[in-house]
Amino acid sequence: MHLVEIGRVRSRLTDKATAPKSEHEGAPDALVAINPAYAEALDDLEPGATVVLITWLDRADRSTLKVHPRGDPSRPLRGVFTTRSPDRPNPLGLHEVTIRSIDNLTLTLGPLEALDGTPVVDIKPLRTINDKAS
Amino acid sequence: MHLVEIGRVRSRLTDKATAPKSEHEGAPDALVAINPAYAEALDDLEPGATVVLITWLDRADRSTLKVHPRGDPSRPLRGVFTTRSPDRPNPLGLHEVTIRSIDNLTLTLGPLEALDGTPVVDIKPLRTINDKAS
Numbered sequence: 372m373h374l375v376e377i378g379r380v381r382s383r384l385t386d387k388a389t390a391p392k393s394e395h396e397g398a399p400d401a402l403v404a405i406n407p408a409y410a411e412a413l414d415d416l417e418p419g420a421t422v423v424l425i426t427w428l429d430r431a432d433r434s435t436l437k438v439h440p441r442g443d444p445s446r447p448l449r450g451v452f453t454t455r456s457p458d459r460p461n462p463l464g465l466h467e468v469t470i471r472s473i474d475n476l477t478l479t480l481g482p483l484e485a486l487d488g489t490p491v492v493d494i495k496p497l498r499t500i501n502d503k504a505s
Numbered sequence: 506m507h508l509v510e511i512g513r514v515r516s517r518l519t520d521k522a523t524a525p526k527s528e529h530e531g532a533p534d535a536l537v538a539i540n541p542a543y544a545e546a547l548d549d550l551e552p553g554a555t556v557v558l559i560t561w562l563d564r565a566d567r568s569t570l571k572v573h574p575r576g577d578p579s580r581p582l583r584g585v586f587t588t589r590s591p592d593r594p595n596p597l598g599l600h601e602v603t604i605r606s607i608d609n610l611t612l613t614l615g616p617l618e619a620l621d622g623t624p625v626v627d628i629k630p631l632r633t634i635n636d637k638a639s
Contacts, residue, residue: 372561372624374506374595393632409594411570414584422586425597427506436545450548452556452628460543461508461626463559463597490506492595494586498527 378405378491387430391484394466400481403491410476418473424466425493426485431462512539512625521564525618528600534615537625544610552607558600559627560619565596
């Protein structure tokens with residue numbers, strides 16, 4: 372089960388310690404530069420769409436099985452599968468983002484809390500419990 | 506970017522051609538047998554929770570960049586990043602499922618359209634646009 376990099380995040384966020392923990396905490400817009408090998412898979416993507424961006428959180432600790440939620444040591448340890456901690460066996464990040472613009476192979480989207488240089492592994496249309504028909 | 510298998514789907518669905526295409530189309534409940542190495546990461550997961558199960562759709566075609574939506578040749582080809590087709594460069598499946606019960610390392614959950622034997626690579630709490638605080 373080997374992931375290929377379909378693109379890479381370009382962001383002003385470079386420091387894990389100070390970056391927002393979720394996109395709803397002041398995360399900025401960012402760019403995703405798509406690998407030309409996957410250009411065709413972008414066809415029909417339109418500005419304004421909300422999508423799920425899946426990233427590989429390459430600065431995460433994959434040996435972590437329990438965490439203090441939000442890194443707060445006053446909160447009891449929890450199994451990582453009940454948290455959104457990036458530290459987990461497979462550090463996949465799920466990000467609901469809005470496509471702001473598309474310029475050839477560069478997507479501007481946000482808000483996104485992923486750090487600069489984070490590999491992107493998939494893009495999917497958003498589908499929620501309240502949106503079963505899409 | 507190498508994924509580890511944290512568990513595996515056990516389902517009565519075995520045939521890709523006849524299985525439902527989404528969990529909202531009559532998909533059954535299924536079991537996920539968690540790899541004992543990751544038992545601790547399950548701690549605090551509770552029946553009734555709705556989670557995002559991430560699978561590796563191991564019977565997908567990774568070379569596909571454009572598809573007819575829902576396999577319907579009367580619909581125009583679209584870039585796979587605008588579809589939920591399993592055929593895509595990184596065949597990750599996102600499944601919103603409810604945990605029905607937990608028996609040691611076996612989760613009963615559903616509804617789930619993934620086929621029997623599908624590797625599971627992550628479990629995350631659900632967080633939607635309408636649920637920003639979790």
